[in-house]
Amino acid sequence: LNNRAFELESRTPSCALAAKIVEDDNIFGGDTDAVDDTCNAKNDVKVTTTAPITTATCVEDVSVVVDGFIEYGCAVTEDANADFMYPLKYDSETFETITDFACSNNNCYISLRTCHYYYQYDNTCMKSLSCDCKRDFLKLVRDLPPDSKDDYLKISALAMDEIQTAVDVECACDDINARASSLRMEGYCALQRSVVEGGYMFAGNSTDIQSTCRERTSCVGNITEVVGQITDLGCEINPDNDGMAKFLYTLNGNSEWNEITHFICNSDDDACYDEIEAVVEDCKSNAMDACTGSAKPHCLGSFIDMVDRLSDDSKSDLVGIDTSTLSRIRSWNVSKTTSPTAQPATIQPTSGAIFRASPTAIIISSMLLALVFTSTS
Numbered sequence: 001l002n003n004r005a006f007e008l009e010s011r012t013p014s015c016a017l018a019a020k021i022v023e024d025d026n027i028f029g030g031d032t033d034a035v036d037d038t039c040n041a042k043n044d045v046k047v048t049t050t051a052p053i054t055t056a057t058c059v060e061d062v063s064v065v066v067d068g069f070i071e072y073g074c075a076v077t078e079d080a081n082a083d084f085m086y087p088l089k090y091d092s093e094t095f096e097t098i099t100d101f102a103c104s105n106n107n108c109y110i111s112l113r114t115c116h117y118y119y120q121y122d123n124t125c126m127k128s129l130s131c132d133c134k135r136d137f138l139k140l141v142r143d144l145p146p147d148s149k150d151d152y153l154k155i156s157a158l159a160m161d162e163i164q165t166a167v168d169v170e171c172a173c174d175d176i177n178a179r180a181s182s183l184r185m186e187g188y189c190a191l192q193r194s195v196v197e198g199g200y201m202f203a204g205n206s207t208d209i210q211s212t213c214r215e216r217t218s219c220v221g222n223i224t225e226v227v228g229q230i231t232d233l234g235c236e237i238n239p240d241n242d243g244m245a246k247f248l249y250t251l252n253g254n255s256e257w258n259e260i261t262h263f264i265c266n267s268d269d270d271a272c273y274d275e276i277e278a279v280v281e282d283c284k285s286n287a288m289d290a291c292t293g294s295a296k297p298h299c300l301g302s303f304i305d306m307v308d309r310l311s312d313d314s315k316s317d318l319v320g321i322d323t324s325t326l327s328r329i330r331s332w333n334v335s336k337t338t339s340p341t342a343q344p345a346t347i348q349p350t351s352g353a354i355f356r357a358s359p360t361a362i363i364i365s366s367m368l369l370a371l372v373f374t375s376t377s
Contacts, residue, residue: 001072002080005076005079006079006080013040014037014056014058015058016035017030017038018059018088018095019084022087028154031113035103038058038103039103042099059088063089066085087151094148097140101136104136105133107133115129126159131166131170131171135171138164172233173233173236176230176233176235179226180237180248186218189212189223190207190211192212192247192251193247196246196250199317199320201319201320202277202280209264220252220254220258224252230248257318272302280329304329307326
């Protein structure tokens, strides 16, 4: 039993990490070799013809030896180390938790170990750790029994505070930036993305329109939530996300976007969106005082009403139509809806055909008919 205890502590790969931790009384006592030896042994699975057999863990092997000492009443000689055996026997949960952490987060454990031992010389090391590493380490600390924290957790309170603050703020900001980036690429934000990036409400294609119109309010609602989190935590928008700040803050809480989506999404049945786009392009290129086109009067009216309900910023950032062009469209709309010829007279002959004539043509036709009746009589 004494020989077996000595062999476990000194020569057994699965116990290499635990032995270092006990020797240093420190959770970060294990060096790279100790971690590799223990983790390789932990993952060593022997395949048989019936079922895979996993090698016993260090804790399991030590427990068998300690039970033998107790059963046979053996004395522990100098070859064996009671300070190694009994902590692993009676605090097995701690060592299994630490081993699981080190083996599933190998690079994290080694990086934390390096930062821990050099923290007094370089306190910036902790900042270089990944957010996942910091979160996993804090979870490890929460999972350790209180007595084990006192015995093996030697990291300074200042370093712990830095890690906790980083997770609460910096890592949270990274998560928010990641969500904002993902949100920007959502299908229900496709139209908004095209419009904001293009600065023009007709920048979206049919796919963008269909994707957004299925969930009209989702994009602005989620963006408003994300911007609120950014504000609360004092986060900065990731500069690597080109155009992200403009996308977020243009649409944040922008109820006027509902006016635009209402016009666009309700235009499918009568093609108002396409007709107004053609009018806008015509007005931009046509130097005449009045634009020409074939847009339906009610389409023009709906478009002008929508624009009139928008702020100057939204007209500039989202509609993207200059004042001159908009004025010409407005004038054309007025002329189409108020012109005397906008609703021409309709005459229905006995044949059932319908034709339209101006008031002058109707007067001339009446005179000719009068002459015909006079001559025949």
